[in-house]
Amino acid sequence: MKGKPMTKDAIAARHPxxxxxxxxxxxxxxxxxPENFLMPDDLALAASHAGLPLAAVRDAVTFYSMFSLRPRGxxxxxxxxxxxxxxxxxxxxxxxxxxxxxxxxxETTSDGAFTLELTSCLGACGVAPVMMVDDEIVGNLNPxxxxxxxARYREGR
Amino acid sequence: xNFARAHxxxxxxxxxxxxxxxxxxxxxxxxxxxxxxxxEVQVVETGSLGVSGHGVVVAVQPDGVYYxxxxxxxxxxxxxxxxxxxxxxxxxxxxxxxxxxxPADVLTRQKRVVLSNCGVIDPEKIEExxxxxxxxxxxxxxxxxxxxxxxxAVKRSGLRGRGGAGFPTGIKWSAVRTAADPExxxxxxxxxxxxxxxxxRLILEGDPHKLLEAMAITGYAxxxxxxxxxxxxxxxxxxxxxxxxxxxxxSLGILGERVFDTDFSFRVEVRPGAGAYVxxxxxxxxxxxxxxxxxPRIKPPYPVTCGLxxxxxxxxxxxxxxxxxxxxxxxxxxxxxxxxxxxxxxxxYTILGNIRYPGLVEVEMGTPxxxxxxxxxxxxxxxxxxxxxxxxxxxGAFLAPTELDVRLDFDSLAERAAVLGSGAVLVMDESACMxxxxxxxxxxxxxxxxxxxxxxxxxxxxxxxxxxxxxxATADRRTLDQMVQxxxxxxxxxxxxxxxxxxxxxxxxxAAFRDEFTTHLAEHRCPQCQTxxxxxxxxx
Numbered sequence: 178m179k180g181k182p183m184t185k186d187a188i189a190a191r192h193p194x195x196x197x198x199x200x201x202x203x204x205x206x207x208x209x210x211p212e213n214f215l216m217p218d219d220l221a222l223a224a225s226h227a228g229l230p231l232a233a234v235r236d237a238v239t240f241y242s243m244f245s246l247r248p249r250g251x252x253x254x255x256x257x258x259x260x261x262x263x264x265x266x267x268x269x270x271x272x273x274x275x276x277x278x279x280x281x282x283x284e285t286t287s288d289g290a291f292t293l294e295l296t297s298c299l300g301a302c303g304v305a306p307v308m309m310v311d312d313e314i315v316g317n318l319n320p321x322x323x324x325x326x327x328a329r330y331r332e333g334r
Numbered sequence: 335x336n337f338a339r340a341h342x343x344x345x346x347x348x349x350x351x352x353x354x355x356x357x358x359x360x361x362x363x364x365x366x367x368x369x370x371x372x373x374e375v376q377v378v379e380t381g382s383l384g385v386s387g388h389g390v391v392v393a394v395q396p397d398g399v400y401y402x403x404x405x406x407x408x409x410x411x412x413x414x415x416x417x418x419x420x421x422x423x424x425x426x427x428x429x430x431x432x433x434x435x436x437p438a439d440v441l442t443r444q445k446r447v448v449l450s451n452c453g454v455i456d457p458e459k460i461e462e463x464x465x466x467x468x469x470x471x472x473x474x475x476x477x478x479x480x481x482x483x484x485x486x487a488v489k490r491s492g493l494r495g496r497g498g499a500g501f502p503t504g505i506k507w508s509a510v511r512t513a514a515d516p517e518x519x520x521x522x523x524x525x526x527x528x529x530x531x532x533x534x535r536l537i538l539e540g541d542p543h544k545l546l547e548a549m550a551i552t553g554y555a556x557x558x559x560x561x562x563x564x565x566x567x568x569x570x571x572x573x574x575x576x577x578x579x580x581x582x583x584x585s586l587g588i589l590g591e592r593v594f595d596t597d598f599s600f601r602v603e604v605r606p607g608a609g610a611y612v613x614x615x616x617x618x619x620x621x622x623x624x625x626x627x628x629x630p631r632i633k634p635p636y637p638v639t640c641g642l643x644x645x646x647x648x649x650x651x652x653x654x655x656x657x658x659x660x661x662x663x664x665x666x667x668x669x670x671x672x673x674x675x676x677x678x679x680x681x682x683y684t685i686l687g688n689i690r691y692p693g694l695v696e697v698e699m700g701t702p703x704x705x706x707x708x709x710x711x712x713x714x715x716x717x718x719x720x721x722x723x724x725x726x727x728x729x730g731a732f733l734a735p736t737e738l739d740v741r742l743d744f745d746s747l748a749e750r751a752a753v754l755g756s757g758a759v760l761v762m763d764e765s766a767c768m769x770x771x772x773x774x775x776x777x778x779x780x781x782x783x784x785x786x787x788x789x790x791x792x793x794x795x796x797x798x799x800x801x802x803x804x805x806x807a808t809a810d811r812r813t814l815d816q817m818v819q820x821x822x823x824x825x826x827x828x829x830x831x832x833x834x835x836x837x838x839x840x841x842x843x844x845a846a847f848r849d850e851f852t853t854h855l856a857e858h859r860c861p862q863c864q865t866x867x868x869x870x871x872x873x874x
Contacts, residue, residue: 196625200608204567227625240627240784241608243567255568259529260728261686261760263774268869297611297778298529299568302686302758303386303693304349312570314348317387 182209185219189226199227199237203244212248213292242296249292250285252330254278256308259298265305266319271295273320274308277327290331338376340417342366343393345383345453347539348571353389354405361409362392368410369418381540383453384444386693388428393453400428444710445672447680448656449696452540457575460582463543469588471662472547476554476596484555484662485511491666492678493658497523497614497651498726498755498831500677500744503658506648509638510556513646518558520549521642521649523619524565524572527611528727529778530758533682534652536694538565538572541656542579546602548655550589551662553600556648561602564619567609576604611782615830616649618784629786630830653682653757673699677743681757685711688718688763700746704738706759718763722846726755728775729835732768734846753838767862768847769854773801774866775839783832790833793824797836804854805863806872814844814851 188205192198206219215238224231238244256274258267271282274293278286285292301307304316308323315326342362346355362377383391388402392412399422401412408426415421446452455462463469475484489504510518522545526534537545549561565573580602583589591599605623607613613622617631620642641647657679661669673679677699683706686692690712697705707713707723714720720735725742731752733740740750747754762771780794800817803809821837828834844851854860867873 197605197623199625200567200622201606204606204608229625233626237625237627240629241567241610243609258774259778260724260771260774261530263866264687264760264762264766264771268865271869295781296568296609297782298527298531300526300532300535300566301348302530302532302684304352305686309568314352316349316352 185209185222189222192226194226194228196227196229199223199229199234200241202226203234203238207244211251212289213250213253214245214248242294248285248289250290252291252311253294254291254308254310255294255296255299257297257299257301257306258295261298261302262306267306269320270306270308270318270323273323274327277324291327338374340375340397341395342375342377342412342417343380343383343395343453344377345381345385345391345393346379347382347536349382349386350390353403355390357406358390358392358404358409361406362412365409365413366417369413371413371417375413375417378456379458380455381452381457382536382694384449384694385428385691387691391428394422395454397422401426402428444696445680445698446696447660447672448537448544448653448682449540449694450660451544452536455541457540457542458578460543460579460586460588463541467663468543468659469547469583471659472550472554472588473594475551475662476594476598479662481511481555481557484551487666488555488658488661489666491657491661491669492676493654493661493669494677494744495651496653496657496681496757497616498528498729498753500754503650503654506638506650507552507556509636510558510646510648513639515646516557517645518556519642519645519647520552520556520558520561521616521619521623521637521647522549522561522563522652522655523614523616523649524563524569524652525607525614525619526569526652526756527566527614527782528729528756528758529775530686530724530727530760531684531756533684533694533757535569535572537652537656537682538569539575542572542576543583544656544659545576545652546579546583546589548658549602550593550600551658552648552650552655554593554598556646558648559599559601561600562623562642563602563604564607564613564623565604566607566613573604573606580604610784611778612784612830612832615832618830619649620647627784629784630832632829674741674743674745676745681742681754683742683757683759685759685761687761688714688766689761690715699743700741702738703733703740703742703759706742707738707761711759711761714761714763718765720761721764721766722762722768724760724762724771724775724839725758726753726838727758728778729753729831729838730755730758731838731842732772732846733842737846751838752842767860768843768850769801769804769860770862770866772839772843773798773805773863776801776836779832779836787827787829787833789824789827790829790836793820793828793833794836796820797840802867802870802872804851805860805867807859809855811855813855818844 307316390404392401494500613628618628622628825837
């Protein structure tokens with residue numbers, strides 16, 4: 178998001194005060210954090226806004242793979258490991274990601290730029306093997322394409 | 335409104351974005367303007383054109399010409415040669431390497447009901463949807479039909495749920511209609527996560543108004559005033575297009591208070607998921623909508639009596655709902671002319687894997703698997719032979735090439751102990767190792783098991799370890815029998831279909847490819863399995 182960052186209260190105000198809004202609100206709070214994770218005060222805010230106990234919010238947050246309670250990189254890389262991408266050679270892309278980033282799955286690069294994750298099917302199987310970098314689908318992966326994509330994000334798109 | 339003599343349809347989906355579709359669009363519009371064609375030719379952004387693996391795909395209608403791998407540089411030749419002079423640019427034509435299955439056929443020999451507008455209209459313009467007869471069915475329902483008449487039409491059409499279970503939609507609706515509680519909900523399950531499936535995404539991206547129209551009809555039929563679309567969190571473009579469609583429909587008075595000036599009011603909201611396959615199970619989805627972790631509920635009670643906030647709730651898949659407007663508009667008798675007597679209508683499939691034309695197709699129920707693989711999918715790549723097909727997604731069945739004549743509908747597949755599932759058809763040639771493919775399926779289930787019930791939580795974990803032993807040459811002779819025992823126990827004792835369905839890929843893989851599994855026990859020299867084992871840190 179460009180421009181002046183919204184306050185957390187302003188983010189919350191865009192959502193109805195109901196448990197139904199919990200996941201949307203958590204998505205927005207996490208997106209507003211440059212380190213891509215939910216902080217304790219985010220959970221407290223979400224709990225009071227949605228009218229849920231804090232424990233219930235923690236319970237939900239720890240269930241869904243898109244949320245993190247630990248700091249992550251500015252960019253989240255999610256490589257699909259489901260059967261179709263597996264068949265199409267996702268592992269050579271994983272080797273390249275590990276090599277280029279110097280981290281293993283679940284880790285963040287030391288400069289805080291990228292976190293590497295594996296994911297189930299992203300529904301972009303027509304261009305397998307596929308990864309998502311933040312909200313962008315990057316498909317037809319091969320080592321070169323992985324390197325170019327990382328370079329593009331390192332340069333700030 | 336101007337009537338253009340030609341439409342240049344540019345498929346905008348994730349693959350096309352990747353290939354620079356925005357530049358192509360800009361260049362096409364510029365070229366059309368440069369040749370003074372702006373009043374005659376309209377460049378339209380639309381959803382996927384149904385062809386994958388060819389970058390930016392552009393169709394020129396009514397000529398029926400498809401261009402593939404189009405770049406911004408190709409815009410001028412297309413405008414000058416084709417649009418101005420009427421000569422298609424041969425070098426850009428979608429490749430027709432298979433004489434028996436030309437891509438034109440891939441697109442024209444389908445029967446498109448659900449996808450009728452996908453890749454044809456601009457999904458961000460409600461006027462285009464209306465121009466194709468859109469929202470006519472909703473108008474007809476709320477002004478000319480009673481709710482019971484709508485339900486009766488859906489019942490008589492024989493429509494069955496496309497989420498995998500094949501439950502008759504009309505019966506589900508009628509259970510909600512007759513429920514005692516007047517507060518009811520319509521929920522659309524757009525938490526598409528079955529591996530190899532992206533049909534719902536393309537419907538949402540390519541024709542979101544069709545879904546909104548269907549939800550409003552459903553709401554009218556069952557007596558609900560709120561519809562909620564639960565879209566998986568990763569589907570950003572689907573979420574954006576659907577939200578926009580809701581705003582546009584509201585501003586025209588089609589959704590919201592007093593639909594078509596009647597007493598019926600209906601609003602629709604979008605809720606994103608947050609990454610959990612199990613939320614595609616309807617009761618887990620409802621839990622998630624209530625702001626909780628997506629743990630499936632114990633059934634009964636079923637959502638039709640005790641759904642969202644314990645209120646009667648219709649939960650229908652995107653594809654199921656996308657059939658509804660045409661059923662109402664054209665009638666159940668028309669619908670029954672498609673498909674088989676027990677499974678009327680069409681089905682959308684994603685054809686993937688080692689296949690010439692991967693992509694999305696819609697054909698009548700009961701179409702033989704062979705037609706999908708060898709005709710619409712264009713067959714295998716040159717010089718390759720078919721080894722197996724995984725039909726229905728990870729929770730589907732591995733079929734041997736001898737099964738190619740099976741008809742694809744709920745009942746024909748059930749006879750073979752297989753399932754239609756989500757409609758994913760993953761084709762594998764002789765280069766694929768079936769042990770390795772099953773290991774990928776099992777890892778998927780381990781990752782997505784929600785952890786609520788022990789059979790699934792522990793069962794998926796043990797299965798992954800056992801198949802890893804096969805892949806790393808550390809399995810003993812009892813391994814395959816142990817795996818069968820585990821999946822059978824999971825089928826009997828798991829709380830929800832996730833754990834219950836693991837038996838299907840395991841048992842069918844063992845049945846169709848027994849030799850390959852026993853070879854892995856005895857010989858242990860499979861390069862693919864070793865690659866996979868290394869990727870997971872099981873081998874140095």
